[in-house]
Amino acid sequence: MKKKIILFSSIAIFFFSLLIFLYFKLSFDKEIIEKKKTTELTKIENLETVDEKIVSSNIIEDVSYSAKDIKGNEYFLKAGEGTIDQNDSNYIFLKSVNAIINLEDYKSIEISSDFGKYDINNYDTIFSKNVIISYLDNKITGEYLDFSLENNLMMISRNVIFKNNKSSLKADVIELELDTKDMKIFMYEENKKINIKAPN
Numbered sequence: 261m262k263k264k265i266i267l268f269s270s271i272a273i274f275f276f277s278l279l280i281f282l283y284f285k286l287s288f289d290k291e292i293i294e295k296k297k298t299t300e301l302t303k304i305e306n307l308e309t310v311d312e313k314i315v316s317s318n319i320i321e322d323v324s325y326s327a328k329d330i331k332g333n334e335y336f337l338k339a340g341e342g343t344i345d346q347n348d349s350n351y352i353f354l355k356s357v358n359a360i361i362n363l364e365d366y367k368s369i370e371i372s373s374d375f376g377k378y379d380i381n382n383y384d385t386i387f388s389k390n391v392i393i394s395y396l397d398n399k400i401t402g403e404y405l406d407f408s409l410e411n412n413l414m415m416i417s418r419n420v421i422f423k424n425n426k427s428s429l430k431a432d433v434i435e436l437e438l439d440t441k442d443m444k445i446f447m448y449e450e451n452k453k454i455n456i457k458a459p460n
Contacts, residue, residue: 318344323354327383327409333438334362335383335409339376352378357387359407363438369395371405383409391416398424400434412438 323342327335340356354376361369371394373387387405393416403418417433422445435444 318346320344320352323352325378325380325383329409329412331412331439332364333409333412334360336360336362337376337378337385342378350379350381352380354378357385359385359387361409361438366441367396369393369438371407373405396424398422402434414438 320342321340323337323339325335325337329335337354337357337359339354339358342352342354345351345353355374357371357373357376359371361371363369371387371392373391374389376388377386379385385407387407389403391402391405393400393405393414400416400420400422402416402420405414405416407414413435415433415435420431420434422429422431422434429445431445432448433444433446435446436442437444
């Protein structure tokens with residue numbers, strides 16, 4: 261009888277010890293897993309922070325550029341904000357854009373737009389949305405302007421209106437050659453005519 265009690269007590273102590281061991285082992289493993297999770301989450305958060313810093317580092321406030329060609333024409337560009345193109349660092353996307361073109365023996369041409377895209381290699385600039393060109397007594401408005409200092413050419417399109425104190429007209433495209441000051445005005449469709457109005 262005593263042997264049975266001793267055997268039963270030994271088995272009970274063994275199982276009780278096993279249970280205690282398993283409890284502490286599982287608690288310890290759970291603590292390790294939680295620590296690993298916390299470490300991984302911290303790594304992810306750090307990576308996200310780095311990504312945010314990289315993205316924010318691509319944004320430049322109060323951007324300004326200037327250029328001068330061999331003929332002496334000068335080009336000044338300012339923008340409230342610029343973002344470097346992540347696919348091609350030669351391009352800068354601009355907001356709140358203002359530009360001045362100073363031509364030799366000619367008054368300056370002023371340009372403004374909501375947005376722009378600037379090529380730092382050749383100074384070509386695309387102005388878009390609420391584009392306004394002002395020179396002498398002339399004002400041209402439109403939605404898209406492609407300007408090339410290298411080719412001395414600007415082409416404004418989309419809802420183009422040209423105004424001065426003598427007349428106003430509506431057209432699809434106005435092309436202005438900066439060297440000769442020649443202007444070409446045309447419509448995309450041949451059957452459409454340029455709408456010209458004289459002041460009353």
